[in-house]
Amino acid sequence: MAENGKQRILMVSDFFYPNFGGVENHIYYLSQCLIKLGHKVVVMTHAYSDRTGVRYMTGSLKVYYVPWKPFLMQNTLPTFYGTLPIIRTILIREKISVVHGHQAFSTLCHEALMHARTMGFKVVFTDHSLYGFADVGSIHMNKVLQFTLADVSQAICVSHTSKENTVLRSGLPPAKVFVIPNAVDTTMFKPAPERLSNDEIVIVVVSRLVYRKGADLLVEVIPEVCRLHPNVRFVIGGDGPKRVRLEEMREKHSLQDRVDMLGAVPHAKVRSVLISGHIFLNSSLTEAFCIAILEAASCGLLTVSTRVGGVPEVLPDDMVVLAEPDPGDMVQAITKAINMLPHIDPQTMHLRMKRLYSWHDVARRTEIVYEHALRCPSQPLLDRLSRYLTCGAWAGKLFFVVMLIDFILWRVLQVWQPDGDIEVVPEIDPASFHRVEMSLNGEAKEKT
Known part of the structure; x- marks a missing residue:
């Protein structure tokens, strides 16, 4: 269905x-850059409060x-x-x-990939997280992932560790x-x-002030x-169940004038919080990549982070100080970062980030993955089912039955509502859409 090498992509x-x-953020910025490269991108997600139906x-x-x-x-609730x-x-x-x-956590993602493979579409999966192998939740999720990826065309991870x-x-x-x-939008995240x-x-x-993000470490550090x-002085932006512990710590040590608790920070205001500081502190206990570190570095902040997951791959050694997820080691890392501050130039750091990370580069590399996926040969039903x-x-037997039933239901749907009875949406020229968008923005400005 691709025309002149341009794909029609459904992000789920x-x-x-x-x-x-x-x-x-990853889905949004990747989609925008793919559109600029000439592809058509559609996103599918669940309803949010009153936001349902089709939006542009x-x-x-x-x-x-x-x-x-x-x-x-x-x-969403799994429905199969x-x-x-x-x-x-x-x-x-x-x-x-x-x-x-x-995202491996996403129920809608797993179901969409399952149905798409049943219908013969090429599928790509991006994993944004790290999981263990010992606890019950991780074991369950790993088995689900094994099922989903048994017949995937290609997969993408955000770091080598991932x-x-x-x-x-x-x-x-x-x-x-x-x-x-x-990547990071360096036009949005600029130094002061x-x-x-x-x-x-x-x-x-x-x-987010949760256990996985190391909020308990902050209480001690x-x-x-x-x-x-x-x-x-500390400025803490974010909310979550661990916020109470941080507030109790602030009261216990009489640090009200040295620890500012901002609560949840809208993404549009993250830059204004970042540029108020010198050092960005990330205390995560597990992290596949951590976009927040990129945003902070793009704003010219020196980063102190726990050495977990894919974090050591994110920034050059002179832009980050790594520490073990231990309070004593983190305190030493922060002291080291404070001593490094006179040698940090925020503008130079921002320019380096522009060269290192670009969403356009991510989109071009993702294009290559799509090309690999489309070159994967289509296989007969029995060959595909045998993988499960x-x-x-x-x-394996359970997965086999699940996919066989999915195939039968798809065939029933084809008889009940043939493909030809489903109306294909008319094409919209992105250039004309942009002109309408600019016109509406102009009218809005005149009214204000």
């Missing part, structure tokens, strides 16, 4: 705007907010086959050539997995116009840093 995930996070975003990006409500951590009719309709209406699912983790968890051949890092004075050192934390460095039998003695 439970995580998208108006929710904010690393996965949401900047650059003619079309979003299907399907009428499924999240039930846990922004995830409940999403088949609507996914089939979208694939045919938009003449999709590649289905690209994001690739190794995904290959071990899913059994996917390493040759099928590409490493394409995240004037360099901040080093008389008072401001350490910024912008993160902050009082010790304040004791060792009287000229240090290798997923375990009992799980």
Whole structure:
């Protein structure tokens, strides 16, 4: 269905705007850059409160907010086959050539990839997270991932550490997995116009205040840093269940004038928080990549981070100080970073980030993955189903039955509503869409 090498791509995930996070930003910026390269991109996600139906975003990006409500951590309830009719309709209406699912946590992503493979579409999966191998939740998720990736065309990981983790968890051949890092919008994240004075050192934390993000480490690190460095002040942006512990720490050590708790920070205001500081502190206990570090470095902040997951791959050694996820080691790393500050030039750091990370580069590399996926030969049903039998003695048989039923239901849908009865959406010229968008923006400005 591709024309002149230009693809029609369906991005699928439970995580998208108006929710904010690393996965949401990745999908949005990647989609915008792919559109600029001439591809058509459509996003499919679940409904958010009153946001349902079809919406258009900047650059003619079309979003299907399907009428499924999240039930846990922004995830939809698993239905296995409940999403088949609507996914089939979208694939045919938009003449999709590649289905690209994001995030192993996303129920909608797994179901979309399953149905797309049943219908013979090429599918690509991007993993944004790291998982363990011991706890019950990780074991369950690893088995789900093994099922989803058993018949995937190609996969993408955001770091080499993430690739190794995904290959071990899913059994996917390493040759099928590409490493394409995240990027940062350097036009949005710029340093402050004037360099901040080093008389008072401001350490910024912008993160969800949850266990995985190391909020408990902050409770132990902050009082010790304040004791060792009287000229240090902390600014903490974010919300979550661990916020209470941080507030209790602030009260216990009488640090109300040295620890500012901002609460949840909208993404549009993250830059204004970052440029108020000198050092960015990331205390995550697990991280596949961490876009927040890129945003901070683009704003000219020196980063102190825990040495976990793919974090050591993100920045050059002279732009980050790494520490073990231990309070004592983190305090030493912060002290080292404070001593490095006189040698840090925010503007130079910003220019380096522009050269290192670009969403346009990510989009061009993703294009190559799509080309590899489209070159994968189509296989008969029995050959495809046999792959699921290798997923375990009992799980393999279960996966085989699940996919066989999915195939039968798809055939029933084809008889009940033939493909030809589904109306194909008319083409919209991105240039004309841009002209309408500019006109509406102009009218809005006149009214204000």
